[in-house]
Amino acid sequence: QTVVTQEPSLTVSPGGTVTLTCASSTGAVTSGYYPNWFQQKPGQAPRALIYSTSNKHSWTPARFSGSLLGGKAALTLSDVQPEDEAEYYCLLYYGAAGVFGGGTKLTVL
Amino acid sequence: QVQLVESGGGVVQPGRSLRLSCAASGFTFTTYGMHWVRQAPGKGLEWVAVISYDGSIKYYADSVKGRFTISRDNSKNTLYLQMSSLRAEDTAVYYCAKTPVTYYFYGMDVWGQGTTVTVSS
DSSP states (O other), rough: OEEEEEEEEEEEEETTTTOOOOOOEEEOOOHHHOOOEEOTTTTTOEEEEEETTEETTTTTTTTTTEEEEETEEEEEOOOOGGOEEEEEEEEEEEETTTEEEEOOOEEEO | EEEEEOOEEEEOTTTOOEEEEEEEEOOOGGGSOOOEEEETTSOOEEEEEEOTTTSOOOOTTTTTTTTEEEETTTTTTTTEEOSSOOOOOEEEEEEEEEEESOOOOOOOOOOOOOOOEEOOO
């Protein structure tokens, strides 16, 4: 069974920079896994941030960026704002089937 | 604006069936793939199924394969999820979401607000 692994939790100070990663149990993540990133706040539906590794949606703030880093997909938040505190999920594709990571709870403190 | 509205959730006994609907508006439904994603109480997101823009191609998570069927009616701009042989572990909020690029399978951009399914006797 394929497992997608994210950091369970991270803490960052306001104005700081943090990188969340997304690893695959099958090996290095490449663009062929079409990495996606989502933000979810309590009681809300997920909000899409990044698709196909690094493409932003029209509503994605400029301080969010996606990349491949050291064999993993990565989401970097720069100049972190208090409102960025949330759960973040990555999604990888194995063929046409998607697998979400377990999520990273980001605390802004 | 682009909008997705799920409906059809409720409380259902184990082994029974339920059909979810997702009404789409504000975009050309016939050119986008569509997904179902679910989230069990207090848990993370789980991808459930995807359907191509014309309904000809469908893929499922192993956890629902053979029990759930994704379909769409492009004349009604509506996506469906027929769920049968329901189990307690299918209890979740079910979201529909559209793909970000036309004629594409991968990823989601706009999500609905979800509909809750509770499987319990």
